[in-house]
Amino acid sequence: MLSIFLAVLPVFILIAVGYGAVRLNYVPDTVGDALNSFAVKVAVPVLLFRAMLNLDFAAAFSPPALVGFYTGAFCCFVLGIILARKIFKRRPGEAVSVGFAATFSNSVLLGLAIIERSFGSDALTPAFGIIAFHAPSIYILGMVTMELMRRDGKSLGSTLVTAGKSILANSLMIAILIGAAFNLVGITLPEPVMSAVDMIATAAIPVALVGIGAAMTRYKISAGLSESMLVACLSLMVHPAIAFGLTHYVFALEPQTVRAVVALAAMPPGMNIYIFAVMYDRAVNLAASAFLVCTALSVFTATLWLYVLSVTIPA
Numbered sequence: 001m002l003s004i005f006l007a008v009l010p011v012f013i014l015i016a017v018g019y020g021a022v023r024l025n026y027v028p029d030t031v032g033d034a035l036n037s038f039a040v041k042v043a044v045p046v047l048l049f050r051a052m053l054n055l056d057f058a059a060a061f062s063p064p065a066l067v068g069f070y071t072g073a074f075c076c077f078v079l080g081i082i083l084a085r086k087i088f089k090r091r092p093g094e095a096v097s098v099g100f101a102a103t104f105s106n107s108v109l110l111g112l113a114i115i116e117r118s119f120g121s122d123a124l125t126p127a128f129g130i131i132a133f134h135a136p137s138i139y140i141l142g143m144v145t146m147e148l149m150r151r152d153g154k155s156l157g158s159t160l161v162t163a164g165k166s167i168l169a170n171s172l173m174i175a176i177l178i179g180a181a182f183n184l185v186g187i188t189l190p191e192p193v194m195s196a197v198d199m200i201a202t203a204a205i206p207v208a209l210v211g212i213g214a215a216m217t218r219y220k221i222s223a224g225l226s227e228s229m230l231v232a233c234l235s236l237m238v239h240p241a242i243a244f245g246l247t248h249y250v251f252a253l254e255p256q257t258v259r260a261v262v263a264l265a266a267m268p269p270g271m272n273i274y275i276f277a278v279m280y281d282r283a284v285n286l287a288a289s290a291f292l293v294c295t296a297l298s299v300f301t302a303t304l305w306l307y308v309l310s311v312t313i314p315a
Helices: 002-023 031-053 063-086 092-101 107-119 121-149 156-168 171-185 191-218 225-250 255-265 272-280 284-312
Strands: none
Touching (some): 002 031, 002 107, 002 191, 002 284, 031 107, 031 121, 031 171, 031 191, 063 121, 063 225, 063 255, 092 225, 092 272, 092 284, 107 121, 107 191, 107 255, 121 171, 121 272, 191 284, 225 255, 272 284
16 A cells, blocks of 8 residues: 555645745745746646547546546535535535535546556546547536526526536537547548647656645635545545446446546545636535645555555456
């Protein structure tokens, strides 16, 4: 288990570098915004474009793998809403934010890095198949549910139009669609351009991880700690447990696919949960706190799940 922990530790060291550099005033706190903006708008889209450009679609899009991952995600969404309402007496809209926080795994910035370090580049193929649907499906689920449950929302039709426009305008989705189109049509890029793409893609994950650490300095863990632990339990334990049970025991998928699905499911919530909460002004402090708590705990829970995978599905 120590070897597994050491394999994923560099990922969290990069987060700590960003956090420490800002906390010690070695760099200004605005560096987090700059790095995250570059990562989300340039580097990660280029990484996803390259992935889709070279993707084996038949191998990537496995319906059982998608069912395994998203069944776990949707279960956590529903459980998060119910428990937030029943235990913490949250209002309907706030409960949706809690459910969203328990659902939206940091599949790109953390998931890809950990999967590649732990299982090699081959395991990224099924991971990209899941990521292609991740933001659209989870955002649509969250937006539609929010509009159905909160009293001051727009009509459902207007919500769907707004959600569709936001998703299609998202830089990550644009990169995925362009890369997939190039792949299907058979377009190849000139060698100098492809070399530049490779250089930017290589920088994407390290830049994103340092940016996450820098951004974490702005938020406090103390806000809604008990609810943050609820989100952590759902996102870090329940989601991967459901994904593991379905992909390994029910569908009996090949090892690389099971590893990718479970590892992505075991990732903590990303900054999208904060963006969603701010967008609707519902449970914003809880979203920030959950992001910090889950990211910190995932150092140990991710190691645990990787150990479970190594024991049950040996290489």
